[in-house]
Amino acid sequence: MTTRAKYSTKQKEILLEFFKQNPGVHLTAGDVVNHLKNEGANIGQATIYRNLESLVSDGVIAKFKIDDDSPACFEYISPDEHMGDEEDCYHCKCSSCGKIIHVSCEDVKALQEHFMEEHGFKIDLKRTVFYGLCGDCSSSK
Amino acid sequence: MTTRAKYSTKQKEILLEFFKQNPGVHLTAGDVVNHLKNEGANIGQATIYRNLESLVSDGVIAKFKIDDDSPACFEYISPDEHMGDEEDCYHCKCSSCGKIIHVSCEDVKALQEHFMEEHGFKIDLKRTVFYGLCGDCSSSK
């Protein structure tokens, strides 16, 4: 049902290559635009935005928003985790200091399963961001 | 530490009143602008945005983003839940059909406690949105 690319183009390859070289890194559309500009790759920003969405629906990169006030982030999904749904890094964002904490734990998976069974809802942990207060901030107030 | 309003103004009162009359409703800044325009209340949109932020830091309304592509939502926090942290409505957003599901369950609270104890992170469930696939969408693909 998902609309997919039919042709493979140089631009999309370059884009994907950039993401592959930065596994685990959050990249905004702007980061990508700038990087490619510096590299001398002449790719229009419209193309970049279009291909980012395309790569997202191809399932090779993930899109999420870490913060209301900053642009969307994209991140490469390595083939391993891609296949097995092995997403073991969840994002927690402190509303106070803005810090982003990466958490990996079983309890989140348990909640995911609970939602699946009880509510028929499959949580996408790549996209979900937990907002709240980090330890430093909650103790210092 | 939070910057607070020093004067109380008619505009802010009107704004707050509107939220109080719509408990449990998600209102975007645009909704508020339109509503007040229709009501004949002449409040500039800049003022609305400024007061929304102000009410958020006063802790009387909550701000969150239900979707990357749509504007921020605001919602009144009733004094009860405000005091006792009794936030019993979590938002799940289906990435496929866009539906928003309101869930209220103990398991989420359990996760919240787990995060608190193990990771020192206090999840703000008012602000956090769980992204994923709803039952209808995951079964129909």
Added chain:
DNA sequence: CTAAGTGCAAAATGTTTGCATACTT
């Protein structure tokens, strides 16, 4: 050859800001 993808610049969206004026205290 034909459909799909590109690039540019312009539009759209949601939100913020500068500044003169009006209101609170």
Added chain:
DNA sequence: AAGTATGCAAACATTTTGCACTTAG
């Protein structure tokens, strides 16, 4: 009177779109 808040319009940042042109198949 002194300091905030308001309102307008203009600025902003990010993302999307219209359209003529290029490219992949």
